[in-house]
Amino acid sequence: MGDLAIRFIIGGVVVSIFAVIGDVFKPKTFAGLFGAAPSIALATLGLSMMQKGGQYGATEGRSMMLGAIGLMCYSLAAGLLVRKARWNALPAALTALPAWFIVAFGLWATALGGSQ
Amino acid sequence: MKIECNLEKLRETKPGEYAMRFAFGGLVTAIASWVGIKYGPVVGGLFLGFPSILPATVTLLQKHEEKEQTPAQKREAKNQAGDDSLGAAIGSFGLLCFGLVVWFFGEKMPVLAVIAVATLTWAIAAFAAWLLVMVAKKSLEAKQPGRRVAKRKAA
Numbered sequence: 001m002g003d004l005a006i007r008f009i010i011g012g013v014v015v016s017i018f019a020v021i022g023d024v025f026k027p028k029t030f031a032g033l034f035g036a037a038p039s040i041a042l043a044t045l046g047l048s049m050m051q052k053g054g055q056y057g058a059t060e061g062r063s064m065m066l067g068a069i070g071l072m073c074y075s076l077a078a079g080l081l082v083r084k085a086r087w088n089a090l091p092a093a094l095t096a097l098p099a100w101f102i103v104a105f106g107l108w109a110t111a112l113g114g115s116q
Numbered sequence: 117m118k119i120e121c122n123l124e125k126l127r128e129t130k131p132g133e134y135a136m137r138f139a140f141g142g143l144v145t146a147i148a149s150w151v152g153i154k155y156g157p158v159v160g161g162l163f164l165g166f167p168s169i170l171p172a173t174v175t176l177l178q179k180h181e182e183k184e185q186t187p188a189q190k191r192e193a194k195n196q197a198g199d200d201s202l203g204a205a206i207g208s209f210g211l212l213c214f215g216l217v218v219w220f221f222g223e224k225m226p227v228l229a230v231i232a233v234a235t236l237t238w239a240i241a242a243f244a245a246w247l248l249v250m251v252a253k254k255s256l257e258a259k260q261p262g263r264r265v266a267k268r269k270a271a
Binding site: 027059079 | 125129138139148155157161196198199218228243
């Protein structure tokens, strides 16, 4: 529980830093790059690797690539809903969320055979 | 394409909005860690690519820009939020490269070195991908000058 609390605080700080960096830049397509920053990875990967070793981190890194493809599809879907379909940002960001789960877990099931 | 940095934008964000981002980021990180502990690094690793920044950012962005009341300004607010999301889609390539470096060097280098090289790779890959997309977009618009005019008329 204490470990999760530490990760909560570090994660909150890292996500806030990247979000603030994204706020100040223009054009927004450039600022958006910081919306896909490795915030969770920076907050947790170092701790995980120190506690459980390099192999654990390498395995997480491989899966992270699939999560990143999911994020690409999610961001694209959210962006198109706002830009082309003229949805408001919050409903678009929430409606597109299943895209991340479908792509990330779909790739996990196919490319990694659903292994743990 | 000129990149501008406007620090005044930081004043537009209220303390409550900073707190919301902190809480959301912390929650997503804690959930990702819990999934890793419960189901192992293969499933837990997927969540290192979970959207932790974008949902709050685009929502706040549209909210701030919508303070401008004319229909044209509201339309522009939506465009900005949409562009932010599309930028994140481009930046995801950098995140993929981050994961690739960790996968490749995770067992071969010290932890801090892996994280440092992966972060540098993310920054270079994301910026290169963005630059490539912008150049491609510009060259496409130069080849089809009518496209931009038609878009403006439609707006």
